[in-house]
Amino acid sequence: MFKAAVITCSDKGSKGLREDTSGPYIKEYLQSQGFTVIAQIMISDDLSAIEDALLHYTDKEVVDLIITTGGTGFSPRDNTPEATKKVIKRDVPGISEMLRYESYKVTKKAYLSRGVSGIRNRTLIINLPGSLKAVKENLVCLDNVFDHGLKILKHLDTDCGETN
Numbered sequence: 001m002f003k004a005a006v007i008t009c010s011d012k013g014s015k016g017l018r019e020d021t022s023g024p025y026i027k028e029y030l031q032s033q034g035f036t037v038i039a040q041i042m043i044s045d046d047l048s049a050i051e052d053a054l055l056h057y058t059d060k061e062v063v064d065l066i067i068t069t070g071g072t073g074f075s076p077r078d079n080t081p082e083a084t085k086k087v088i089k090r091d092v093p094g095i096s097e098m099l100r101y102e103s104y105k106v107t108k109k110a111y112l113s114r115g116v117s118g119i120r121n122r123t124l125i126i127n128l129p130g131s132l133k134a135v136k137e138n139l140v141c142l143d144n145v146f147d148h149g150l151k152i153l154k155h156l157d158t159d160c161g162e163t164n
Helices: 024-031 047-060 082-087 091-106 108-112 132-154
Strands: 003-010 038-041 065-069 115-122 123-128
Touching: 003 024, 003 047, 024 038, 024 065, 024 091, 024 132, 038 047, 047 065, 047 082, 047 091, 047 115, 065 091, 065 132, 082 123, 091 108, 091 115, 091 132, 123 132
Parallel strands: 003 038, 003 065, 065 123
Antiparallel strands: 115 123
């Protein structure tokens, strides 16, 4: 029903120095949820590279969902939140707050993630951490967002009132 793109942001991964396990996992997870994943790419942590990729999948390919993985920490090269903030038109802070809250139940380091979430046009963008463990913990929290939130964003849910 929905189209998605998965973007892994990693300098080492983009140079072939580290295997990407999070990106393929996200792709498989989304496909198991009924998404058509049109792209799973690996790019560097360069701010403009991330911004360009986000703009490509929001403005040219026009997917419903972009999930990024990596680049959300404290390293000077962790630019994913900044690139996302540059392209989104509307913040959706509740998603990232929920992810940090739920992850905190597993690890006290969860609040070190700087990931953000937001909307550009009719595309929802969600930043996830880079580790496979964190990705697995975060994805299970997003099922209602994927179902209800994307339907509202795409005008497929005519009942936009309160949910039970």
